[in-house]
Every structure is written in C-alpha cells, then in structure tokens.
Amino acid sequence: MxxxxxxxSTLYKRPRELAECLRSIAHQSVKPIEVILINGAPSREEERxxxxxxxxxxxxxxxxxxxxxxRSSLPHARNVGAKVxxxxxxxxxxxxVILERDYLExxxxxxxxxxxxxxxxxxxxxxxxxxxxxxxxGLLKFxxxxxxxxxxxxDVHKQLPSLFEILPYRLTRTINRESFSGxxxxxxxxxxxxxxxxxxxxxxxxxxxxxxxxxxxKLFPGSLYQTPKARLxxxxxxxxxxxxxxxxxxxxxxxxxxxxxxxxxxxxxxIRYALGRMGxxxxxxxxxxxxxxxxxxxxxIIYMIEGLAMATLNRNRIKRxxxxxxxxxxxxxxxxxxxxxxxxxxxxxxxxPEVPAAEGVHKNRSLGF
Numbered sequence: 496m497x498x499x500x501x502x503x504s505t506l507y508k509r510p511r512e513l514a515e516c517l518r519s520i521a522h523q524s525v526k527p528i529e530v531i532l533i534n535g536a537p538s539r540e541e542e543r544x545x546x547x548x549x550x551x552x553x554x555x556x557x558x559x560x561x562x563x564x565x566r567s568s569l570p571h572a573r574n575v576g577a578k579v580x581x582x583x584x585x586x587x588x589x590x591x592v593i594l595e596r597d598y599l600e601x602x603x604x605x606x607x608x609x610x611x612x613x614x615x616x617x618x619x620x621x622x623x624x625x626x627x628x629x630x631x632x633g634l635l636k637f638x639x640x641x642x643x644x645x646x647x648x649x650d651v652h653k654q655l656p657s658l659f660e661i662l663p664y665r666l667t668r669t670i671n672r673e674s675f676s677g678x679x680x681x682x683x684x685x686x687x688x689x690x691x692x693x694x695x696x697x698x699x700x701x702x703x704x705x706x707x708x709x710x711x712x713k714l715f716p717g718s719l720y721q722t723p724k725a726r727l728x729x730x731x732x733x734x735x736x737x738x739x740x741x742x743x744x745x746x747x748x749x750x751x752x753x754x755x756x757x758x759x760x761x762x763x764x765x766i767r768y769a770l771g772r773m774g775x776x777x778x779x780x781x782x783x784x785x786x787x788x789x790x791x792x793x794x795x796i797i798y799m800i801e802g803l804a805m806a807t808l809n810r811n812r813i814k815r816x817x818x819x820x821x822x823x824x825x826x827x828x829x830x831x832x833x834x835x836x837x838x839x840x841x842x843x844x845x846x847x848p849e850v851p852a853a854e855g856v857h858k859n860r861s862l863g864f
Contacts, residue, residue, distance in 0.1 A: 496525070496603060497582075497583040497584050497603050497606055497607070498527075498528045498581070498582045498583050498584070499525075499527040499528065499582045499583070499584045499585075499586055499599055499602070499603065499681070500527060500528060500529050500530075500531060500580035500581055500582030500584070500585050500586065501520060501527045501529070501530045501531065501586045501588060502531045502533065502573065502576030502577065502580060502585060502586065502587050502588070503516065503530065503531070503532055503533070503587075503588050503589075503590050504533045504534070504567075504569055504572040504573065504576070504587075504590070505532060505533065505534040505590045508541060509590050509591055509732045510541045510544035510545055511544065512590055512591035512730050512732045513544075513545055513548075513590040513591075514544060514545050514547075514548045515593050515730075516588065516589075516590055516591065516592055516593060516594075517530070517545060517548035517549065517551070517552060518548055518551065519592075519593045519594040519595075519596075519598075519727075520552065520557070520594060520599075521548065521551045521552050521555050521557065522596055523594065523596060523597075523598065523599045523600070524596050524597045524599070524600045525597075525599045525600040525603060526555055526556060526557055526599070527557055527582065527586070527599060528557070528558065528581060528582055529557060529558040529559070529560060529580070529581060529582070530552055530557055530558070530559050530560070531559075531560045531562065531576050531579060531580060532559065532560065532561045532562065533562045533564055533567070533572040533575060533576055534561075534562075534563060534564070549561075560579065562575060562576075562579070568694065568696065568697045568698050568699075568700055569677075569692075569696075569698070569699050569700045569703055570692035570693055570694045570696050570700050570703045571692075571694050573587060573692045573703075573707075574691050574692050574694065577682075577684075577687045577691075577692075578687075580684070582684065583683065583684055584602070584603070584606065584615075584681050584682070584683060584684070585681065585682055585683075585684060585687070586599075586602065586679070586680075586681040587677065587679070587680050587681070587682075588678070588679055589677065589678045589679070589729065591729065591730040591731065591732040592619075592678055592679060592727050592728065592729050592730065593727060593728045593730065594617075594726075594727045595725075595726040595727060597724070597725075598617055598725045598726060598727055599725075601617070601722055601724035601725040602615050602617060602681055602722070602725045604722075604724070605669060605720055605722045605724075605725070606683070608669075609669075609720055611715070611717065611718050612683070612718055612719075612720050613682060613683050613685070613686050613711055613715045613718035613719065614675060614680060614681060614682045614683070614686065614708060614711060614718065614719045614720070615681050615719075615720045615721070615722060615725070616672065616675045616676065616679055616680050616681065616719070616720070616721045616722075616725075617679050617721070617722060617725030617726060617727050618663075618666050618721060618722065618723045618724075618725065618726055618727075619676075619678060619679070619727060619728065619729045620726050620727065620728055621728045621729060622664075622729060623647055623662070623664040627647065627664065639774060641770070642770050642771065642773055642774030642777065643655055643656070643657035643659060643767045643768075643770040643771040643774060644657070644659050644770075644771060644774030644775065644777075644778065645657070645659030645660045645661060645662065646661060646662075647661075647662055647663070647664035648661055648662070648663060648664070649663060649664070649665045649666075649667065650663055650665070650666060650667055650668060650670050651663055651670070652670060652671070652672040652673060652674075652721065653673055654673040654674040654705065654709055654712075655767065655771070656754065656758045656764040656767045656768055656771075657767050657768050657770060657771025657772075657774075658702065658705070658750045658753060658754060658768070658771060659771055659774075660674065663721070666721065666722075666723035667723065668723065669720055669721065669722045669723070669724075670720070670721050671717055671719060671720060671721075672708075672712070672719045672720065672721050673708075673709060673712045673719065674704070674705045674708040674709040674712060674719070675704055675705075675707075675708035675719065676704055677703065677704030678727075678729050679725075679727055680704060680708060682711070686711055689711070689714060690707060690710055690711055690714070691707075692706075692707050693706050693707070695752075695816060695818050695819070696749055696752075696818070697745075697819055697822075698745070700749070701742070701745055701746045701749045701750070702746075702749050702750060702753050705753065705757075706753055706756070706757065709757055710757070713757075739798070740794075740798045740801070740825055741825050742798075743795060743798035743799045743801070743802045744798065744801060744802040744805060744821050744824075744825050745802070745821065746799075746802060747772075747799065747802030747803050747805065747806045748802065748805065748806045748809075748813065748818055748820075748821050749818060750806075751768075751806045751807075751810065751813050752813045752816070752818045754768050755813065755814050772803055775799065776796065776799060776800070779792065779795055779796050779799065780796060783795075783796060802821075805821055805824065
C-alpha cells in the first residue's frame, strides 16, 4: 500500500482549527506515516493548544515533524514540506479542514485504481449548497458563463483562462480535474522531480495551488483526479480572509502573472481574462448593493479597481516575472485591518529573496496585451 506524508502549513495562527484537523488525521482508518507541520513563528500558547493532538498522533504511530520557517510564504513552505516528506504520496492540507474517517483510505484507493494518477483530491462537503443561485437560476449561470466567472456543474471541472473555474458542486463518480484547490491536494512524490511551487508568489500566494496543479496537468494530461469518496469539511476560518488592500492588489497582479504563465496569449484568451475581471467587479458590486451598502464591501471594490489598474499598467514587468513590485506601492502598514490582526501576519512576512523567472514565463518573449 502507498504510504502518505501529510504536510500542513500553519502560517495564519489558527490553533483551534489546527487541533481539529490533527484529531481528524489521528482517527483515519488508514494512517499516514507522518505529519509535517510548517509554521512561521508560533507562540508558546499556540503550541500548547495543539500539544495534546500531537501526542495523540504519536500514540497512533504517526511521526510528527515540526519545522519553523519564519517569514515563509506558502509556496516556500510547501516546497520544504515536499523535500523532507518520506511518503510515496504527499498530501497538502489547509489547517482548517476536518477529514472524514476514510478520507486517506479513499485517496490511496484512487491512486491504486488509476495507475496514471499524479495527483488526487477529495471532495469538500460544505463548499456549495444546492440552493446556490448559480445552481438554481439558469439565467445567472448563463451570465457567469458569459463573463467567464466560473459556475457549478455535476461531475465536471475545467480551469478557465480567466483564472476562475467550472466546479463540481456534486460528484457521483471519480472525475478528471485540470487544477486543484490547495485546501486538500495530494501528489505522487515523482511530481516534485518535474515541478516546484512557484516561490515568486509571496505570503499566502493567491493562485499557487492552481499554478502547480495546472502545470502538472499540462505535463501529464489526464493525471489529476477528484474522488467523491474522500470527503472533508473546510471550516474557512476567518483569520486572513477578510478584504484588504494588500490581498486585492496581490490577487489582481498574481492572476495576470498566472494568465501569462499558464495560457496561450491569444486574443480569445485575453478577452476571456478581461471578461473574468468584469465578472468579478459585477459580483462584488452586487454584494455591495445587497448588503445594505456596507463600507467593507465598498472598500473591496475600490481595492480591486486599484489592483486591476496596477496590474494593467505594469503588465510588461509582470510578463517578465516581476510580480512583487506592488509591495513597494502598497505599504505593509495597510495590514492594520481586522483581517490581518486576526491572522497575526506581521509586516514583511513571507518575503524571501527574488528567485529566477518561474517556469512558463519567458523573459525574452513578447506577449502583448
């Protein structure tokens, strides 16, 4: 049977959610050989809150490695985890997920049933309600399709050039995917002989999961799978998830970078990408209007427009792989909003030295826009 290493990056200081996640791993019907915890700068209080779960894991024969990587970004943490992992399969989990008891058993079974599989993902049970308007109302679904904003289907996944996705809200069978969500994604060890997570993407690195998995999909077509039998819940802890100027600017810059990196720079694809941005603005404008014109939602729209403008004006730098110029223009002092305070993110966290241009970005290639 394949052996599994679990890698959890705990950069956002969520000890309560992490404890629940670790308990769900300890109670798996098939145990991993190890859990690798990678965190930035945990306090003694945070370590104390998960000490019981770490003892539980070890009592079940699961080795626990704790790696402290101050100022680490998510891609850097994932690469370090993959390097030290011993398993045949490396499973990356967010620290706020809870696995059902047979999750790992069914991930392994999917690899065994599909020998060509380079990656397998489970199914998040609480992600989409059947009452979601994009499922219930055909006209809205058509509008979202028109604007390349992504929508929901049964047993279908597709990665769009707009960086949004057609997602399965219900799975009745194991399906192929073109990209994975970083909440739960596993890969064969061999995958890391071909690819690494892109360390140009800093901090919580919006899109790093799509980037790695979609490149793997292009390298090994038809090798990514999602099974409905490996089930989990995603708590979506609020830490680090509230709107912020840094997050929105980062999202627009990184998405444009990933568009140039992952997709052919044809006119139809550029139109699809632009439509996706329009759909994004429309969505948050609707949320602003239907939320009673909350100031928080108004700020998100303003930050999104700022990010779009910054990405468009600096598109030539982005094509060359220069993707962190925005940190000079959006000061770390902008982190003084509730989302950052709850996340415990400190100014400058995740800022490693610049690395060579990422695979798929050609410095001497004129892409146009």
